[in-house]
Every structure is written in structure tokens, then in C-alpha cells.
Amino acid sequence: MHNTAEALERAEDTLHRSADASPDEATAVRLDRLGDAVTAEAQEIARRADSLPSPTRTRSDQ
Structure with missing residues (x-):
């Protein structure tokens, strides 16, 4: 995520x-x-x- x-x-x-480069004001807006x-x-x-829990490690991850 x-x-x-x-x-x-x-x-x-x-x-x-x-937007900064657009010559048309309406387009820029x-x-x-x-x-x-x-x-x-x-x-x-x-x-x-950030609010999701961290994945837990399993024996196969170690």
C-alpha cells in the first residue's frame, strides 16, 4: 500500500x-x-x- x-x-x-506549464488557465485549475x-x-x-498490523514471522520465514 x-x-x-x-x-x-x-x-x-x-x-x-x-498545471504550472499549461497556457490555459481553466486547464491549469x-x-x-x-x-x-x-x-x-x-x-x-x-x-x-500504517494502521495495518505487521505480518508475523513464521518458522519458514526465518
Whole structure:
């Protein structure tokens, strides 16, 4: 789950960079809003991942 959150954060960075580069103001606003929504989702996924119990080790793992 942490890998998913990190991938979403990279996508968010790309969206905000694209917004900054967009010559169209409406497009830039939409990309920024989408980037913000992706960030919120990434944070929620990371929060849920942090709340999961750690896997227990079995004899075959040792």
C-alpha cells in the first residue's frame, strides 16, 4: 500500500507541474484540483497502510 501511495504522490507532482506549464488557465485549475485530490487519496492510503498490523514471522520465514 505504501508503494501505491508513493506512486500517487509522483502522479500528483506531475499533475501540478503540468498545471504550472499549461497556457490555459481553466486547464491549469483542473489539473491542480486533480493533483490535490490525488494527494488526499495518497495520504489516506498511507494512513490505512500504517494502521495495518505487521505480518508475523513464521518458522519458514526465518
